[in-house]
Amino acid sequence: MPLYIYEGKLYDLPQGTTKDQIEGLIASGKYKPVKSPKEKEEESSVLSSVGDTILATGTTVADVGQGVGAGIVGLGQGIAETGALGLDLVLGTNTSRSVTDGFNKTKDFLGLTPETGAGKTVETLTTLGLGFVPVIGWVGRASSVANNLSKAGKAKGAFFKAAENFGNSKTGKALLQSDNNILRRGKQALATSVAGGAVESVVLPDGTHTLADHFEILPDALETESDSGLEGRDEAYRRLRNKARLFGEGVGAGLAFEAAFPVIGTTTKLVSQVPGVPAVVGGIADGFSYLGSKAVEGIEGAGVPLRKWFTSAGATPKEIFENIQSAQTLSETQAKVVSDLLSGFESSAKKAIKRQKIFGRGRTGVNQAFDDLLGYLEGDVKALDRYNDATLIKTADKMRGQIDELSDLAIKELQAGVDAGTINSELAIGAIREIEHNKGSYLRRIYEGAFTPDASSLKQIQKKPAYKKAIQQIAKIITKNDPSLTNNEAITQATDYVQGYLTKGSLDEGLSTEAAFNALNARLVGSLSQDGTGRFSLINLSEDLFRKRSKFFDKAPALRELLNEVRDPKSTYIKTVSDLSTFVSANKFFNSLAMGRESYDEAFPEINAFLQNGMQGPRPLVVSGENVTPAMQRTLEAAGYVKMGDRKTVAGKGSGKTIFAGQYGDISGDFIQKEIYNAISAPVRSMHIGHDLLALALQAKGLSQVGKTVLSPIGQMRNFNSGTFFLMANGNTLRNLDVGASAQATYGKVSALSNEESDALFTMANDLGLVDGNLAVNEIQRLLKETAGTTTRKISDATNVLLNETPILRSATKLYSDTDTFYKISGFLAEKAKYNSAFKKSGVTPNNIDSVAQYLKDSGVASRTSELSGKYGFQDIFAADIVKETMPIYSRVPEVVKGIRRVPFIGSFMSFPAEIIRNTANIVSRGSRELSFKAIGPDGKSLIRGLDEKQAAALQREIRAIGANRLAGYVASAAIVPSGIQRASMMANEITEEERKAMNSFLPFYNKGDQLIIFGKSKDDVIEYGSISYLAPYDYFLSPARTALQIYQEKGEIGEGELKQISSALYEGSKKIFEPFLGESMISEAVFEAIGGETKTGRTIWENSNDIPTRIAKGVGHVFESLNPAVLDQYGYKLTPRGIEPGRVPSAIAGIPSGSGRQYNLYEEFLAQVTGIRGSKLDIPKSLGFLGYEFIDKRGGSYREFGSVAKANNTTKEDVINQYIRSNEDLFRHQKILYKQIQDAKTLGLSPNQIYNSLRRQSKLGKKEFNMIYNGKFRPISLREKLFKDVFKETAVKGEARLLRSLPARELGAIYRSLAGKSLKVEEPEGSFFNIIKPAGASTLPSAPVAEPIQSATPQAGATASIVPPNTQAQSAPVRPRDTSLLGGNPIDALKNQQIAQRLQGQ
Secondary structure (H helix, E strand, C coil): CCEEEECCEEEECCCCCCHHHHHHHHHCCCCCEECCHHHHHHHHHHCCCHHHHHHHHCCHHHHHHHHHHHHHHHHHHHHHHHHHHHHHHHHCCCHHHHHHHHHHHHHHHHCCCCCCHHHHHHHHHHHHHHHHHHHHHHHHHHHHHHCCCCCCCCCCCHHHHHHHHHHHCHHHHHHHCCCCHHHHHHHHHHHHHHHHHHHHHHHCCCCCCCHHHCCCCCCHHHCCCCCCCCCHHHHHHHHHHHHHHHHHHHHHHHHHHHHHHHHHHHHHHHHHHCCCHHHHHHHHHHHHHHHHHHHHHHHHHCCCCHHHHHCCCCCCCHHHHHHHHHHHHHHHHHHHHHHHHHHHHHHHHHHHHHHHCCCCCCHHHHHHHHHHHHHHHCCCCCCCHHHCCHHHHHHHHHHHHHHHHHHHHHHHHHHHHHHHCCCCHHHHHHHHHHHHHCCCCCCCCEECCCCECCECCHHHHHCCHHHHHHHHHHHHHHHHHCCCCCHHHHHHHHHHHHHHHHCCCHHHHCCCHHHHHHHHHHHHHCCCCCCCCCEEECCCCCCHHHCCCCHHHHHCHHHHHHCCEECCHHHHHHHHHHHHHHHHHHHHHHHHHHCCEECHHHHHHHHHHHHHCCCCCCCCCEECCCCCCHHHHHHHHHCCEEECCCCCCCCCCCCCCCCCCCCCHHHCCCEEEHHHHHHCEEECCCCCHHHHHHHHHHHHHHHHHHHHCCCCHHHHHHHHHHHHHHHHCCCCCHHHCCHHHHHHHHHHCCCCCCCHHHHHHHHHHHHCCCCCCCHHHHHHHHHHCCCCCHHHHHHHHHHHHHHHHCHHHHHHHHHHHHHHHHHHHHHHHHHHHHHHHHHHHCCCCCCCHHHHHHHHHHCCCCCCCCCCCCCCCHHHHHHHHHHHHHCCCHHHCCHHHHHHHCCCCECCCCHHHHHHHHHHHHHHHHHHHHHCCCCECCCCCECCCCCCHHHHHHHHHHHHHHHHHHHHHHHHHHHHHHHHHHHHHHHHCCCCHHHHHHHCCCCCHHHCCCCEEEEEECCCCEEEEEEHHHCCCCHHHHHHHHHHHHHHHHHHHCCCCHHHHHHHHHHHHHHHHHHHHHCECHHHHHHHHHHHCECCCCCECCCCCCCHHHHHHHHHHHHHHHCCCHHHHHHCEEEECCEEEECHHHHHHHCCCCCCCCCCCHHHHHHHHHHCCCCEEEEHHHHHHHHHHHHHHHHHHHHHHHHHHHHCCCCCHHHHHHHHHHHHHHHHHHHHHHHHHHHHHHHCCCCHHHHHHHHHHHCCCCHHHHHHHHCCECCCCCEEHHHHHHHHHHHHCCCCCCCCCCCCHHHHHHHHHHHCCCECCCCCCCCHHHCCCCCCCCCCCCCCCCCCCEECCCCCCCCCCCCCCCCCCCCCCCCCCCCHHHCCCCHHHHHHHHHHHHHHHHC
16 A cells, blocks of 8 residues: 655555545544654564564463454444444444444453454454354254254243244245255255354454455455545445445355255265275174174183273173163162252242242251242142242142152052062052052151160160150050050050061061161171172162051151151152162163073073083073072082072962062072172172271372362363364264254253253153263262271261362362263264164154164164163164263273272373273274165165165165264364364464474473464464364374374484384383373372472472471472362462462463463463463473483483493493493484484574574583584593593502403494494484394404594593503404495494404404
């Protein structure tokens, strides 16, 4: 643009500006005076460029953070400008320009003025994203409603209600509805694109450029008009034209984006249909499966229980494992619903009490509300009327409905038992009638029992006033029922009743009251196991639930008082739901096992073969205990069976006392495989000080993990962002997700405000095992529940109360878990939608779904066709099982990882990498099975009963497409997307691939192998970057591979042999894989660091000069620092060894540097919180200096190692020579590494002067050594005069006994001269570093015409010493010249081969 002079100053104004326009443009404030050359020179002395300005106030990362903030403000700016535009068009005002100026001043005031390209790009993307996401959700909701596809219930907010109304309207149906899938998607794509264009035109502020402004290939019509100082309607029309251009570009980009999805989808489908591809994939999958099964058989044949420890199901058959999971999950589902409803009731009660000012505020009012809730649940329908709160009453109704629904399920189970004849019919029918009679008011009564620490004997209880009062009340009832009894007779009967209740019915066993109590006490103190295995069952049936309630309990309140009745509404409600749900799930599970029961005679052939084959091969799951003799029992036990308690008679003679055959239902008294028994039981832990200490250590480990996950704002964001990769890895993109339904089911839970559809989806997700499976939260909870004795149990209870009852902690924990649940439900709905679509296209109907399901199971695509409860159909079970296979879930963590978790000093969050390994294997396996799925036989006939050839072909085609899409999704999630982000950031910052590789030399150890996002590079050679690997979960598998390849490359570049290259690569890659399992836990790492006085990163904890108390105090402070919740490190004040210090954000606000001198930046912290990626700085000059220190330390090790051998009194001449060669070998490798690091520094732009400053001035590297290494020449270990003198003096002066009177100076000098100046660039031949040479005593080495190697202790510059102790030079034999080209390119290798040649010469 041309320059204009106005009032003595230069201005850069648009081409064609007239004199009349100049004043208006300058007055607008948009154009600033252009600085003269002198002014620019003065300014450059302070800040030479825009980039330096950013670095003076922050960093590129901070600028991106400013971009996010500016984008948020920009959303309001764009909308306000659009609104003001209408006024300007109508009234001719300059309102929109005033709005623009006002928002720009606001951004200036807030410091939200991004200057870099990255910052400005993020500003635009943030504004677009904030406006675009809700509008896309609105269109999606409207389309779902128009096509009757919505899985979420009625919308609550006005925004989505409007979407539903539009979807139901004639206009909405005309624009969005279609029975044709392609046409429907086309309509939605058009609507989305138009909506996106509208959003872009409305929310983007004035001055936003289109792509046509930057790319000439795009139409000129889309180029925006710059601000030329127009006013009134002229300016309004200019802005309106620009908004029209943004609209057009937005619609075009949207349509192009929408078109990409069908192209990608079609491509994956075409790949799945290419002849031969499915067969090849299937063959590979079958091959690996076969090799894997053979490997497992071989290893297990050697006595290693591989399946037991390294698979989810362990040694339990897959279908039984799923049933066990279902049995446990059904109860857990009800517990979660209870928790949500109780939380909702308490929240509503607090609001009602505060609103109506009843009972006063605080716990007193809330407790009264819960007491009234108890009355309501017991049938008093008016108990909650005084609160006048519909939400509160609706919550209570859902509680009552939950109990009644479970009661109905219990009745159904009892009736099924009666029909099958497996339970006592008379007692069961009585129980059914009792449940039906009490329906609407039934609640369990809970008694803590009369025996307490204060009253541990019958005599002590008899002294209680309630004891006598209870006898009197019962005696009165007895007398009323039977007036013929005397008072003493009634008292006697009443006493027997009371004492019988005290001992929980022990009188039925024929024991005296005192004896019954003693027996009961002995059982409580003894092992919980009833089968002698040292384990107790986790799944049992309780007879108490169905016993008819005694008439005395209702009419004798003193008896309830004596038995310590619990009247806590929460406990009563929880106990009722828990007992009913446990009965339903346990009874279903035991009945499912009983279906596979065989008699001993039927089972014996397989059992006999099993024993003969060394406990290998099939055998029945359950063997009937009927007519099993002691000898038979021993055989069964030898074959790995466990007896399930004793069986009671439920029919005929001897029946009438119990409904069930025992605590294990219909398999009581039977024998089941030990693998199954172990899966439904847990070991009884002995109680001693060792277990107490272990439990305390594990609880501490759990606490340390709480602070770094659920209490980490960045951890929460990473948890949310990483979930998208789990969906993507299964081919589930936004196109087939019902995010609204997932969010409503997850975050709405079951509450008074949730609708029936959402409740049903959430309950289904619970029942099918998809809810609250977060790995980190579950691992923490298991650690915090570790107990041994009373003390650790109290600590565990207190810790869990703190975690679950403290509002902040509870909310943070639920948010972490709910995020996980949200993605699992999203994945579930996506998988169900994909397969439902496949079934629909291939003609699968309710009439033939069973045969299709069975075929899918037989072909390995589905793992089962039904689940334990019988509530859900195949499609739901199938989709849920896929999610549990391919997404992380705690219940699937292998036993070996759970075992390692209980080692307090090993690993933190081991469950996550273990699940990533399992998920990866399952995704690839499932995708391969789907891609190779066959429904058509070689003869062209359908292989599926109920489907004709056309339908079978369609199903085959659709499932193969799903498989191709899944595999493509995994590749994208694991490799393409993270790599694409890295590549894009490199291109944006003009970082070449060579420079990215060069960065590896300077990255910290924890970022080795990571995918990085480059934020920018400053002029002082500081590269700002962040690790994407924290967000990309499947990078866990690829990062070790990249690390291994990186090490392989580095070893090759420094001359390692091929074998060592491979071994080093494998070692580093394996180490990164197993680091989460074998590395230290956070708490133990802190303890070990405190003991050693230094952290893993080199920070000093205590000095050697500190006394013991100071060391202990600083060490303890460091351990407590490791327990700091991350939220305090970020936003609050944290405990450090130096005391209480501000966290990152307070430090950024106050301008306080960290202990290491780092200046925190508020915008950087904001960006880290929003993205979950924390920026890091790679200061190349400083990093090179640190690497110089590292080299000096390693060089010193080589010198010391040689010196120690040379000084040893029992060393031989061969030992000295050989050690000198080995030490130079090590030094040669270290110098090659440093040389490579220097070359990498050059690649990254460091000048020779900068490299000199880093290594000479910072690291204090010697001048001669630096010059040689810088020029790629090797400098061997110097042969110092002092070493020769010291050795010589020991024999000649001190008279010490030595094998070697003096060092072999001639030979060592020859080696020195042979090595000095050799190229550090030369590659070594394969295997050269593994040669160990022990030269013969008479062998000599050739000399070379170089300077004398023996150096004086204080040499002059450029001079070498010539003092050599006497009698140190061996006579050399004549050596025949050899072809030096045959000795090898590497000097060390050449030297060793030369020695071999000389020895051969001597032979």
